[in-house]
Amino acid sequence: xKRITHRLGPASIGSERSLVSLHYGTAGSGEKAxxxxxxxxxxxxxxxxxxxxxxxxxxxxxxxxxxxxIVLVPVANPIGLAQxxxxxxxxxxxxxxxxxxxxxxxxxxxxxxxxVEARLGPDALANRTIxxxxxxxxxxxxxxxxxxxxxxxxxxSLACDADIVLDLHCDLEAILHLYCESPxxxxxxxxxxxxxxxxxxxxxxxxxxxxxxHLSSVWWRLDERVERERGVVRPPIPLAGMxxxxxxxxxxxxSHALATRDxxxxxxxxxxxxxxAAADDGAPSLPALHCRPTPLAASEDVNAPHAGVVVFxxxxxxxxxxxxxxxxxxxxxxxxxxxxxxxxxGRLYARALRRYVxxxxxxxxxxxxxxxxxxxxxxx
Ligand SMILES: [Zn+2]
Numbered sequence: 226x227k228r229i230t231h232r233l234g235p236a237s238i239g240s241e242r243s244l245v246s247l248h249y250g251t252a253g254s255g256e257k258a259x260x261x262x263x264x265x266x267x268x269x270x271x272x273x274x275x276x277x278x279x280x281x282x283x284x285x286x287x288x289x290x291x292x293x294x295i296v297l298v299p300v301a302n303p304i305g306l307a308q309x310x311x312x313x314x315x316x317x318x319x320x321x322x323x324x325x326x327x328x329x330x331x332x333x334x335x336x337x338x339x340x341v342e343a344r345l346g347p348d349a350l351a352n353r354t355i356x357x358x359x360x361x362x363x364x365x366x367x368x369x370x371x372x373x374x375x376x377x378x379x380x381x382s383l384a385c386d387a388d389i390v391l392d393l394h395c396d397l398e399a400i401l402h403l404y405c406e407s408p409x410x411x412x413x414x415x416x417x418x419x420x421x422x423x424x425x426x427x428x429x430x431x432x433x434x435x436x437x438x439h440l441s442s443v444w445w446r447l448d449e450r451v452e453r454e455r456g457v458v459r460p461p462i463p464l465a466g467m468x469x470x471x472x473x474x475x476x477x478x479x480s481h482a483l484a485t486r487d488x489x490x491x492x493x494x495x496x497x498x499x500x501x502a503a504a505d506d507g508a509p510s511l512p513a514l515h516c517r518p519t520p521l522a523a524s525e526d527v528n529a530p531h532a533g534v535v536v537f538x539x540x541x542x543x544x545x546x547x548x549x550x551x552x553x554x555x556x557x558x559x560x561x562x563x564x565x566x567x568x569x570x571g572r573l574y575a576r577a578l579r580r581y582v583x584x585x586x587x588x589x590x591x592x593x594x595x596x597x598x599x600x601x602x603x604x605x
Contacts, residue, residue: 255293266305267316271393432601
């Protein structure tokens with residue numbers, strides 16, 4: 226394993242942060258997987274999963290079982306990790322700019338289309354190489370002006386040529402769920418089985434240039450573009466960049482019991498994809514799926530109509546039907562008690578951590594089956 230330190234450049238005079246990537250295996254010897262944890266720096270289960278995954282990969286390396294290239298960034302956001310205000314931690318947004326750490330990644334397709342289109346031919350693997358070379362060149366040429374831009378460039382350059390990208394996050398209080406672009410669902414399905422995902426949310430370009438989609442969307446968007454211009458008989462573009470956001474339950478779900486299980490599941494997925502040779506007792510068997518994937522556009526936000534104390538009636542993981550009471554919002558001054566109902570049937574997969582809400586705040590999310598939302602599908 227090779228350890229590389231990436232300096233982000235001075236944020237201010239006398240102050241500079243860095244992040245570390247761990248490199249297992251050999252580039253070009255097979256597929257490449259890239260995993261990072263805690264891009265939203267207050268979402269910590271992934272860091273502990275990385276701690277246990279490093280043990281598994283160290284052992285596999287000693288045993289000579291590495292077949293591909295595996296890159297880990299166990300702490301993806303040193304900027305957010307250091308932010309705090311009045312004894313609270315702020316890990317989702319950079320305080321200097323207000324920007325979400327998981328938005329605003331490079332638009333590779335716009336940057337590379339003109340260059341690669343002329344070079345595409347009948348060989349899908351050759352086309353994959355052409356696209357990846359152009360992506361690497363584009364990100365290498367970026368000149369970040371700020372620490373946040375340097376963070377985005379560093380993470381993107383480590384991941385842009387990977388076949389598999391797993392971005393480890395968590396929600397507030399939640400069951401284990403995944404976000405994935407729908408064209409990649411067949412590739413993602415074994416991961417969902419191994420992790421025991423209880424909800425999978427599929428979309429195509431949910432908006433905001435999140436870390437996962439800025440990579441995975443390049444391939445299907447390029448294919449659609451080439452199809453528009455050349456029709457059905459066109460150069461083949463492989464779906465060569467599966468990127469999945471893995472929501473490792475809720476912010477407080479940090480335990481060795483959960484993290485060792487999740488690390489083993491991720492390791493088994495790497496075995497499944499043949500980045501790590503199976504042990505003598507064979508490749509891990511794939512457990513049954515715990516859910517059918519549902520459209521992100523069918524995910525219902527249950528919002529509070531007024532401020533108050535929240536008393537939940539349902540738990541993460543509960544299946545609800547339309548009309549079910551999810552929670553009450555109570556204003557003890559006016560004695561107003563408002564039950565909040567599900568509009569649609571589905572699985573309650575995440576809910577708020579705080580038990581006080583302001584008007585229009587989301588207190589729960591329900592994965593329904595019939596799309597009804599349009600536009601930007603991600604939360605701020
Ligand atoms: Zn997150």
